[in-house]
Amino acid sequence: MKISELKKVSMRDTFSTALLEISQADAKVYVLDGDLATSTKIDTIATQLPEKFLQMGIAEQNMLSVAAGLATTGLQPWVATFAAFMSKRALDQIQVQIAQTNLDVKMIGAYSGLLTGLTGKSHQALEDIAIFRTLAHMTVLAPADSVETAAMIKWANQYNGPVYIRLARDNYPVIFDDQYQFELGKGVLLREGTDLTIISTGTQTSRALEAAEILAEQNISASVLHLPSIKPIDEKAIIHAAAHTRAIVTAEEHSIYGGLGSAVAEILAANKPTAIEFVGVKDRNSESADNDDLLNKYELLPTNIAEAAKRVLARKC
Amino acid sequence: MSLINSLQEKATNARKDLLKVVHHAGAGHIGGPLSAIDLLTVLYFKEMNIDPNKPNDPERDRFVLSKGHSAIGLYAVLAERGYFPNEELFTFDSLDSRLQGHPDMKALPGIEMSTGSLGQGISAAVGMALGAKLQNQNFRTYCMIGDGESQEGQVWEAAFIAPKYQLDNLVIILDYNKLQQYGWAGTETERSAPNNLLEEKWLAFGWHVIRIDGHSYTDILQAFEEAKSTKQKPTVIIADTVKGKGISFMEGNYLWHSKVPSDEELAKALNELNAVGGL
DSSP states (O other): OOGGGSOEEEHHHHHHHHHHHHHHHOTTEEEEESSOHHHHSTHHHHHHOGGGEEEOOSOHHHHHHHHHHHHHTTOEEEEEEEHHIIIIITHHHIIIIIITTTOOOEEEEESOBSOSSSOOTTTOBSSHHHHHHTSTTOEEEOOSSHHHHHHHHHHHHHSOSOEEEEOOSSEEEOOSOTTOOOOTTOOEEEEOOSSEEEEEOTTHHHHHHHHHHHHHHTTOOEEEEEOSEEESOOHHHHHHHHHHHSEEEEEEEEESSSSHHHHHHHHHHHHOOOEEEEEEEOSSOOOOOOHHHHHHHTTOSHHHHHHHHHHHHHHOO | OOHHHHHHHHHHHHHHHHHHHHHHHTOOOOHHHHHHHHHHHHIIIIISOOOTTOTTOTTSOEEEESSGGGHHHHHHHHHHHTSSOGGGGGGTTSTTOSSOSSOOTTTSTTOOSOOOSTTHHHHHHHHHHHHHHHTTOOOOEEEEEETTGGGSHHHHHHHHHHHHTTOTTEEEEEEEOOOOSSOSSOSSSOOOOSOOOHHHHHHHTTOEEEEEETTOHHHHHHHHHHHHTOOSSOEEEEEEOOTTTTOTTTTTOGGGSSOOOOHHHHHHHHHHHHHHOOO
8 A cells, every 4th residue: 555545643642642541550650741732732631630740831941850850759750842842942951850860751852843833943843853862871762653653652651761752743644553562772674675775764754655655666676764763773774774775865854964864874984884865954944834835845755755865876886 | 965066066077078178179169068058967967857878768858959069068968977988078070989070869879869050950859849749758858059040040930830739848948148150240259149139039939938047057947947837838948148158268259159279278267167166
């Protein structure tokens, strides 16, 4: 079945359901809101399990530090706010009190990437992977669909330590089946090809799969390696992909600086230098617009990935 | 020995230790730790339910030094209280030391939260007090902030949220020494912040406010008792203190914020403290 024909499901609704489940099942789970509950969808906790919902007001720095304090008492706080505010406004608090202390705080970066519902560049998060990736021992995850989102939430509940999960606002094609199990640090080879490998993460994975379909029509055979775990990252799978296809395209709904593409390039430069093209938002500020217009203007469409594939094939050794 | 004499002796010992350590390390803060030391001494020797041999006891009271740059003052009191051997104080700031330049909860048992970036510790203390309430635990949480630190917006984010959860198990101690690293234009030695209005601010945020002399043990002891009997809201103890307290030539002089004493200055300072007492 073509990717465009797959059912699309809301990532944030799935997150909300999974979070409600772990909040009900696990006494130590509490949910912190920075007054965006109706956007992040943690309002479900407020209405269905109000004793587990902690309104922290519009004060992200305090919210992340309070979460650190809660974690020292044996609780597992889940903080959800926009990825832009989480990664930039509260970065120092996360660094000093959550990352350096290795406390069991789960951070949900909602509305990551470019598609944030007509809110524009102040609310888009195109740097969060780069920022979180530089924090020592931080775990950085980005699911591709609703199934993987739910699997990650359940995994993070079982894991003791700080985790950043990058979520998106809208609906995405469901590419995983119900049996899917998330594994930390492991990539998932979603499509096998011989000419090049598209390495993608998060929301850009379904677009990478569509790009592979476009390429297949032009007799170009592309692998798609999805990396839900950006840190730790699957070095073996990246090196294997480079050895196997000798050409790489990275694809992420993020700046081309410091994110997945950079992580892949760091590994290949040290282990197996390979021709790479980077698909992501280039060195410019974005804006508010419809999703399709944004993806087109900022060159994140499947066709943009396919074009990058042809460029890298021209450079392939 | 009376309680107050005993507290005074502990505080004098801690003052001597922190001066010697900063002199030895060639770095560290002096003015702020000296203004805080009487308050810290009462916390660790009288007020808090703690056991140096059980630093992870879930029932223990918590203390967070939000003004983390006064670390050496806290370390001196922790050593005096028996959390670690006194000699270890002299590893302060050096490679692999548990006594980091700013408090590190991963390094030293007894440190409840890593601090150093100002404004953060108070929020973590709010989280600890909230955690106690949510789990019906009886421990109390204490946190010391500075008046310079109170220029950080996060302090007021924390001040806003604590009364919403009626955290009467939380006590903030404001070490109000009125000087900071450089400060505002003033005299040659005094450069204090204008129009702090701290008492009015905390009242407006819905806290129980107690104003005391932060070097009077009677005042400090009474304030903690009053905090314990205050219900439904958190307490802030605004303690008027003197930066560099106890050393005549350091008192009220902003230049001693993080100045290292010379051999001669150290000897003079220790002489002054010997005249007061202690070991």
